[in-house]
Amino acid sequence: MLSIADLNTCYGEAHILRGAALELPAGSALGLLGRNGMGKTTLIRTLMGYVRPASGRIVWDGRDVTGWAPERMARLGIGYVPEGRGIFPNLTVRENLVMSARAGVDGQRAWSEERVLATFPRLAERLAHGGGQLSGGEQQMLSIGRALMTNPRLMILDEATEGLAPLIVAEIWRVIVAIRETGISTLIVDRDYRRVLAHTDRAAVMEKGRIVIAGASDTLAADTAALARYLGV
Numbered sequence: 604m605l606s607i608a609d610l611n612t613c614y615g616e617a618h619i620l621r622g623a624a625l626e627l628p629a630g631s632a633l634g635l636l637g638r639n640g641m642g643k644t645t646l647i648r649t650l651m652g653y654v655r656p657a658s659g660r661i662v663w664d665g666r667d668v669t670g671w672a673p674e675r676m677a678r679l680g681i682g683y684v685p686e687g688r689g690i691f692p693n694l695t696v697r698e699n700l701v702m703s704a705r706a707g708v709d710g711q712r713a714w715s716e717e718r719v720l721a722t723f724p725r726l727a728e729r730l731a732h733g734g735g736q737l738s739g740g741e742q743q744m745l746s747i748g749r750a751l752m753t754n755p756r757l758m759i760l761d762e763a764t765e766g767l768a769p770l771i772v773a774e775i776w777r778v779i780v781a782i783r784e785t786g787i788s789t790l791i792v793d794r795d796y797r798r799v800l801a802h803t804d805r806a807a808v809m810e811k812g813r814i815v816i817a818g819a820s821d822t823l824a825a826d827t828a829a830l831a832r833y834l835g836v
Contacts, residue, residue, distance in 0.1 A: 604629040604757065604788055605650075610659035612642075612649045612812075619645045620656070621812040627757070632789040634799035634820060636834060637809035643792050644686055646809070647761050651683055652676045680708040682755030686762040686792075688746040692735030696726050699734055699745055700752050707754030713785070719748040722778060740771030747778060757788040764793055776802065796834055800824040808833045 605627040612620035619642050627633045635643050648654045650661055652673040661669045663679055677683070690699055700719060706712050720727040723744040729737065734745060743763060750758060760779065764772040776798055783789055783802070793799050800806055800820040807817040810833055816823065823829065830836050 604664060605790075606660075606662040607646075607650065608660045608662070610646070610649060610661070611657045612645055612654055613657050614645075614654075619812050620649060620659075622659070623809070623812065623814055625807055625814065625817070627788060627790060629756070630786050630788055631805065632783055632791065632803040634796075634803035634806035635790065635792045635809065636796050636799060636806060638833070638835060641809040642812040643809055644761055645812075647683075647759055647790070647792065650676070651681070651759070677753065678708075680754075680756035682750030682753050682758045684743075684746050684750050684758070684760045684763055686765070688742045690734040690737075690742050690745050690749070692733060694734055695731055696734065696737070696745060697730045699749055700726075703749045704752045705754065708756065712754055714751040714754050716752070719751055722751075722781065723748055740767050740774075743767060743771070743775060744778075747775070751782070755787060757790065758782055759790045761792045762794070763791070764795065796830065796836065797824075 607623060607625040610620050610623040623646055637643050645654065649656050652671050652675065655670050660667060668676065668679065700716055704716065725741055726744055726748060729741065734742065737745065747763065764775050779789065779802060791799055791803060800823060803820045805818065806820045806823050807814045815833060816829055
């Protein structure tokens with residue numbers, strides 16, 4: 604489904620991504636791990652078109668989409684839950700959901716407002732509340748629900764549990780499992796490497812803008828030396 608090859612991205616004079624490469628088969632889950640500042644979010648932002656790469660290729664379903672604008676990437680069927688949530692604080696919960704609702708690339712609407720609210724009952728109780736009135740956990744639920752309303756083929760979750768209470772974290776991971784069970788591919792960035800490795804098929808570790816390890820998640824979970832070296836655990 605998704606192939607990233609020899610990707611290089613710069614912010615001004617700073618060379619952030621250095622030949623990054625990833626493969627994500629359809630229907631699979633990929634975890635992206637690494638210490639802070641190693642290029643994980645830059646990789647996602649480059650993939651989504653918010654940052655233009657200096658070189659390299661991004662291929663989606665055999666089509667070269669390198670440098671496409673974010674709205675074109677979204678129309679391919681990519682749902683994005685950004686770090687920081689990115690909800691509209693002046694819109695209500697319902698408005699945040701409805702504004703993003705559309706059929707998937709196959710014309711199906713498997714994820715409707717009703718299904719999202721059934722998945723996140725807490726949001727159903729706050730439909731008329733403004734996005735800015737929600738707790739951090741509720742905002743994260745809304746951000747995930749809004750992405751699901753686009754009926755994506757791929758969900759990208761960047762630090763979806765950062766700064767949340769343990770009960771909310773458990774709820775977010777429950778939903779991630781439910782999303783996977785529907786066949787939606789997932790790309791997950793999260794600091795809890797144990798949960799990432801437990802809920803993905805494959806994982807990659809970044810160090811200074813490069814992918815230094817990539818392979819089956821269960822194999823990486825057993826490689827304690829590599830985890831200690833690259834994640835400091």
